[in-house]
Amino acid sequence: MSALIFSLFIFVLACFIGFELISKVPPTLHTPLMSGANAISGITIVGAIIVAGSGGGPMAEWIGFIAIVFATINVVGGFMVTDRMLEMFKKKGDDK
Amino acid sequence: MSQFLPESVLTWLPDAIQIIYLVATAFFIRGIKLLGSPATARRGNQLASIGMLIGIVVTLFDYEVITFEWIIAGVVIGSLIGIIAAKRVAMTSMPEMVAIFNGFGGAASALVAWGELARTTDLVALDTAVLVTVGLSIFIGSVTFTGSFVAFGKLKGFISGNAITFPGLNYINIGSMIAVLGLVVVFTFDPTNTMIFWIILGVSLLIGITSVIPIGGADMPVVISLLNSYSGLAASLAGFALGNSLLIVSGALVGAAGLILTMIMCKAMNRSLFNVIFGTFGGYSGGAGGAGEGGDKTVRETSAEDLAIQIAYASKVVIVPGYGLAVAQAQHIVKEVASKLEAKGVQVKYGIHPVAGRMPGHMNVLLAEADVPYDLLYDLEQINPEFASTDVVLIIGANDVVNPMAKTSPGSPIYGMPILDVDEAKRTIVFKRSLSVGYAGIDNPLFYSERNQMFFGDAKKSLQALNEALNDV
Numbered sequence: 001m002s003a004l005i006f007s008l009f010i011f012v013l014a015c016f017i018g019f020e021l022i023s024k025v026p027p028t029l030h031t032p033l034m035s036g037a038n039a040i041s042g043i044t045i046v047g048a049i050i051v052a053g054s055g056g057g058p059m060a061e062w063i064g065f066i067a068i069v070f071a072t073i074n075v076v077g078g079f080m081v082t083d084r085m086l087e088m089f090k091k092k093g094d095d096k
Numbered sequence: 097m098s099q100f101l102p103e104s105v106l107t108w109l110p111d112a113i114q115i116i117y118l119v120a121t122a123f124f125i126r127g128i129k130l131l132g133s134p135a136t137a138r139r140g141n142q143l144a145s146i147g148m149l150i151g152i153v154v155t156l157f158d159y160e161v162i163t164f165e166w167i168i169a170g171v172v173i174g175s176l177i178g179i180i181a182a183k184r185v186a187m188t189s190m191p192e193m194v195a196i197f198n199g200f201g202g203a204a205s206a207l208v209a210w211g212e213l214a215r216t217t218d219l220v221a222l223d224t225a226v227l228v229t230v231g232l233s234i235f236i237g238s239v240t241f242t243g244s245f246v247a248f249g250k251l252k253g254f255i256s257g258n259a260i261t262f263p264g265l266n267y268i269n270i271g272s273m274i275a276v277l278g279l280v281v282v283f284t285f286d287p288t289n290t291m292i293f294w295i296i297l298g299v300s301l302l303i304g305i306t307s308v309i310p311i312g313g314a315d316m317p318v319v320i321s322l323l324n325s326y327s328g329l330a331a332s333l334a335g336f337a338l339g340n341s342l343l344i345v346s347g348a349l350v351g352a353a354g355l356i357l358t359m360i361m362c363k364a365m366n367r368s369l370f371n372v373i374f375g376t377f378g379g380y381s382g383g384a385g386g387a388g389e390g391g392d393k394t395v396r397e398t399s400a401e402d403l404a405i406q407i408a409y410a411s412k413v414v415i416v417p418g419y420g421l422a423v424a425q426a427q428h429i430v431k432e433v434a435s436k437l438e439a440k441g442v443q444v445k446y447g448i449h450p451v452a453g454r455m456p457g458h459m460n461v462l463l464a465e466a467d468v469p470y471d472l473l474y475d476l477e478q479i480n481p482e483f484a485s486t487d488v489v490l491i492i493g494a495n496d497v498v499n500p501m502a503k504t505s506p507g508s509p510i511y512g513m514p515i516l517d518v519d520e521a522k523r524t525i526v527f528k529r530s531l532s533v534g535y536a537g538i539d540n541p542l543f544y545s546e547r548n549q550m551f552f553g554d555a556k557k558s559l560q561a562l563n564e565a566l567n568d569v
């Protein structure tokens with residue numbers, strides 16, 4: 001099995017899992033869910049680390065550096081702001 | 097960091113990294129799952145962030161990663177900006193925040209694909225599959241980047257919220273997309289031709305602008321959600337280009353989840369995805385005002401003292417908040433009124449229309465910020481059967497979402513939109529400055545109903561007066 005076919009395989013399976021995971025989410029959580037999913041898409045930081053750190057010349061390092069800055073904003077800011085929102089969600093009778 | 101490890105470790109390190117990537121993926125899947133319920137959502141988000149941390153740390157041990165100055169600098173700068181933004185942003189500005197973060201994610205993926213080209217010395221030797229995915233990642237990442245910034249501008253108001261379009265723009269956009277895809281194919285045969293690369297990048301950036309500009313401000317939440325899906329897809333494609341399975345899987349998860357969320361939001365806003373992307377309804381100019389000042393219709397007014405008595409002796413009160421409530425920063429005072437009623441034995445519930453805030457679920461966040469427990473917040477389907485047994489409905493800063501014309505008048509622009517059936521309650525009270533029309537620019541027959549009373553004035557001041565009047569009941 002070539003590398004591309006293998007990658008396609010896990011891509012399609014992951015898509016199905018993504019569909020299943022989200023299909024029954026209450027409207028109350030739409031906003032935090034969107035910002036949380038957004039933070040996860042910052043996973044591209046892993047690619048940015050490889051590009052910036054692999055000694056591929058100044059051009060690649062600059063591009064990788066900017067990619068890391070952008071992806072880190074997405075990851076750190078995204079998870080933090082989602083947490084800030086979800087922290088406020090309390091059930092009746094929970095401790096304030 | 098692998099250069100600091102002993103030789104014996106290096107032989108099994110690549111496999112270990114893959115296994116740990118698998119663990120990170122499991123954290124993401126479990127995290128997204130837990131994000132689906134209010135009781136577990138916070139833990140879900142934390143699990144996902146742990147997964148991210150695992151993925152980042154283990155990547156530092158990849159044998160390809162040999163220098164760290166740029167990585168450390170990038171992470172420090174990005175974290176600072178992210179932390180400050182996340183701490184400072186007002187909850188009312190969440191749509192803008194999500195839009196702009198999304199744009200950064202898309203840009204990062206496009207840059208990763210570009211960087212993959214930049215660090216490759218012999219482009220001709222690159223696999224065709226790698227070149228295709230690099231091209232597609234640059235395309236989708238760039239569209240996400242500029243598209244998100246246009247969406248941000250529309251939400252923030254420095255780009256007109258109106259649909260800016262001209263005949264044929266849709267065809268130009270579709271034509272450009274096909275042209276870019278064609279150029280990606282050409283690029284795979286001639287990867288050293290930098291001109292083709294620049295055209296792909298430039299046209300993709302333009303498509304992001306021209307495809308979001310024609311969409312009205314009210315539809316931005318759907319657009320952001322769709323762009324979020326794209327940013328996942330872009331990350332996944334970058335993963336194909338780098339042969340990195342963590343990127344492929346996580347990107348695909350976000351891409352699919354974003355798409356489902358887009359569909360759900362379309363349904364909540366009574367729009368089809370096709371209609372959002374290619375239609376032009378949804379610009380809110382608020383222009384066609386004055387339609388409500390017509391002569392012969394009469395409204396009944398109420399006062400704080402009168403209303404206090406009505407609600408204090410009711411058995412069930414439903415509060416319908418609209419975005420006007422959040423604009424007036426009156427969530428906390430609503431919560432105080434509700435607490436006083438509960439102390440008197442009145443049952444209080446909140447009926448939340450999906451588009452009550454500036455994006456689906458936004459009003460829930462704003463009320464949660466004011467310490468309203470989430471189990472008192474009811475969705476449209478949950479609250480509608482309850483209105484018939486409700487004594488008083490307080491409609492604060494909402495208008496179109498309670499307009500019966502959505503059910504009764506087929507010619508109306510909001511016809512078919514699911515609304516809160518407040519007209520079934522024994523009494524409705526509308527908190528409003530004046531009889532002006534809502535975003536959709538149409539009159540609301542509810543105001544003139546015999547069972548309705550208007551409480552004119554600024555929402556916050558009216559609620560404060562009501563809150564004080566309740567002390568004397």
